[in-house]
Amino acid sequence: MKKNSRYRKRSRPIRNLKYPINLFCEGLQEEKYFCKIRDLINSQPNRDYDIELNVFNVGGGDASAVIEKAKQITIGSQNATVVFDHDLKPNIFNNAIDEAKGLKFSIGYSILNFDLWILLHKENPLNFSLGPKTKNSAYVSKIRKLYGLSKQDDIKSENIIKKIIAQIGFDQVNNAIICTKRIHNFNSKNHGSRVQKTPKNNVYYINPDLTIDQCIEKIIKDTKKDV
DSSP, rough: OOOOGGOOOOOOOOOOOOEEEEESSHHHHHHHHHHHHHHHHHTTTTOSSSEEEEEOOOOOOOOOHHHHHHHHOOOOOOOOEEEOOTOOOOHHHHHHHHHHHTTOOEEEEEESOOHHHHHHSSSSSOOOOOOOOSSSSTTHHHHHHHHTTTOOOOOOHHHHHHHTTTTHHHHHHHHHHHHHHHHHHHHHHHHHHHHHOOHHHHEEESSSOOOHHHHHHHHHHOOTTTT
16 A cells, blocks of 8 residues: 655755845955854854855955945845955045944954955964054064965965965964954953044053954854854
8 A cells, every 4th residue: 555645744955044145344354254154154154144245355455444334235125244454544444433333234344454354264362462562564474474375475366375374274264363352352452552433432542452353252152043
């Protein structure tokens, strides 16, 4: 006697919900990094969401270009994640902070620049200098050393960015977050001498300072329902 096909159970693949990120950033370094974060999270078997990443790279523009592109593209209730650098341009940076906060964008900034965040993935959390830097190239030589690059390698070129990103896994991301929390603690303890204010009284600190860790932690948390 044949079994009625109506009573057969069909196994269907479980599809994860989508977690959309509309990322607006200055350059290829940030774009490739967030693509790596997407791939790391999407490869986890216990995730509840798949990251759906939409990248809008302004191609080397400054913080103002990132905010302007986000304003042009972001529609309705869609949230924007804006990632930009200080780059020793305080007026542009201040206006970008004020405008992004006013528009309720998720902000990942770095002072001096994104190189600092990349560096912290391989840095010893208990053994790195917190002193201020005065050149945008301040972290280049150390990045070359920590990532096994040659002295001639351009860390902003696509091939070298790929070499760097290939060395980053969740352990390295966690290391960067630990280092950044040390920076936050340092800034908090030295609030009076380090604090900066924008025209709209938003607060940040002189370098080193960054909030990229907060963006990454939020993404990791939000892709797990039980966290």
